[in-house]
Amino acid sequence: MKNDLPPDDFDLTDFLPYLLNQAAEECSLAFQKHYKDRYGMLRTEWRVLFHLGRFGTLTAQEISARSKMHKTKISRAITKLEHRRWLKRDTDAKDRRRELLQLTPSGQKVYHDLVQVAHDHQLELLGQFKMTDAKALQNMLKRLGRLK
Amino acid sequence: MKNDLPPDDFDLTDFLPYLLNQAAEECSLAFQKHYKDRYGMLRTEWRVLFHLGRFGTLTAQEISARSKMHKTKISRAITKLEHRRWLKRDTDAKDRRRELLQLTPSGQKVYHDLVQVAHDHQLELLGQFKMTDAKALQNMLKRLGRLK
DNA sequence: GCTTGTTAGTTACAAATGCAACAGTTAGCG
């Protein structure tokens, strides 16, 4: 006979999606302050900027695949970043549906500035753990996010 | 002289808020399917239901403090859950600003059903890790979310 | 008692979001 109640050792307070959301909110909000205050950016825009800064030239579709963000979110973020002249778009000559996106020099400046902040922020977040635990955490998160 | 570029060993792909968001999205979306398909609930409503099911009687304010969700989100979720007769509210006689919320019997049924699903989902998520690593992950996430 | 300040919860309005439908381009295949 199937046991249709969860075992006693299951506590929703330990539920992984819940813990992940709490932690993600806490950590992201703290960092959001920086790109919001300095550059008036939204989280979506920061993420697009970050992908282009990290990976170079990408299409919207590729950003969507990597970040798992909805393509309309990305489309709108790109428009905003373009208006601020932080990225430029060029139609791919080989496939004119695709638009090759890359940061302008001033976009790269913003990126490098924020990477520095991100780095400091990260040190603070991970500083509370042992180095090996921190590495293990990163690896487990990558697997959960299907990033590897 | 201060080094104003992040060291070479810092890669934004390892950035904790990014990893947390990816993992949280991936894990939450998979679980969302269940409460959405079965009960047409939104994530906010599921979270309120889950807090009441887990902790018994709470006020909106207490749910907000525990979950870190914005109080307007909670207020709206409560209204919806009330309309479905999954929770009832009673004004606190000692402080008539506060409303004591608790699940109705049918609300508890929904809760128990979803806890079962959550339990199975969790087993699947954590099954890929060694037990000790899984525990360590949960503890680190709690600390990052300032839950302990 | 009265006034001021604080708290619980709701609501109006504006902003962000997701979905579905769309235009434009390419690919496959007869």
Add this chain to the structure above:
DNA sequence: CGCTAACTGTTGCATTTGTAACTAACAAGC
């Protein structure tokens, strides 16, 4: 070629969300 199917990116619309203002209730000090 000519047709259909698939893909990239955008837009219109309805839903969800956050901010700020609001009501109602309490609390502290006079």
